[in-house]
Amino acid sequence: MKSNLLKYEKELYKNNITLIAGVDEAGRGPLVGPVVAAAVILPKNYELEGLNDSKQLSEKKRELFFEILQKEALSIGVGIVDAQEIDKINILEASRKAMYIALNNLSIKPEYILSDAMSLNDIDIPSRPIIHGDALSLSIAAASVIAKVTRDHIMYELDKLYPYYNYKKNKGYPTKEHLELIKKYGITKEYRLSYKPVKLVVEAINNEKSEEVMAK
Numbered sequence: 001m002k003s004n005l006l007k008y009e010k011e012l013y014k015n016n017i018t019l020i021a022g023v024d025e026a027g028r029g030p031l032v033g034p035v036v037a038a039a040v041i042l043p044k045n046y047e048l049e050g051l052n053d054s055k056q057l058s059e060k061k062r063e064l065f066f067e068i069l070q071k072e073a074l075s076i077g078v079g080i081v082d083a084q085e086i087d088k089i090n091i092l093e094a095s096r097k098a099m100y101i102a103l104n105n106l107s108i109k110p111e112y113i114l115s116d117a118m119s120l121n122d123i124d125i126p127s128r129p130i131i132h133g134d135a136l137s138l139s140i141a142a143a144s145v146i147a148k149v150t151r152d153h154i155m156y157e158l159d160k161l162y163p164y165y166n167y168k169k170n171k172g173y174p175t176k177e178h179l180e181l182i183k184k185y186g187i188t189k190e191y192r193l194s195y196k197p198v199k200l201v202v203e204a205i206n207n208e209k210s211e212e213v214m215a216k
Contacts, residue, residue, distance in 0.1 A: 021110035022139025030172030037098035038146035053134035077105030
């Protein structure tokens with residue numbers, strides 16, 4: 001484990017603060033599905049060799065750490081905000097809302113919050129946003145893994161409902177293949193209508209319908 005991954009936590013330990021919640025989200029970029037946040041409170045001086053920002057880990061490693069953290073974390077909370085809410089309040093505010101939900105779903109109230117770059121002022125717990133926090137704080141790294149794996153599992157369920165979009169592979173992100181598939185099959189209610197690639201598909205479908213009506 002990188003020795004500096006507990007740097008921020010150890011600063012708090014010196015002030016007798018041990019119930020520290022790391023908070024992170026997954027799913028800002030995808031065209032479809034929810035944004036998911038996780039809040040994780042780890043035991044003091046916790047060690048898990050190899051735990052890092054979820055983006056730096058293989059899927060196999062993320063799944064392994066997910067299982068370990070479920071057993072060893074003091075508390076885990078998850079927050080999920082769906083596509084309709086993302087369209088209503090924008091992805092930044094939806095990510096923040098998911099973090100608040102995750103914090104409220106913890107079984108233990110934290111004494112302090114370390115978040116990945118997001119300021120969390122609407123809660124009665126002191127907090128500190130850390131840029132690239134998922135690569136600098138073990139608590140946030142743990143939250144990034146829980147959020148990412150939870151969201152991936154949601155996408156696997158959507159893949160069963162709509163196998164022709166290949167969500168199992170693209171996780172809803174705007175890959176070239178995914179963009180071609182939504183042009184071919186259209187969109188479902190789980191898509192984020194405020195995202196430009198989705199807007200363009202909706203406009204194209206509406207234009208085609210208008211042309212068909214005019215042709216009649």
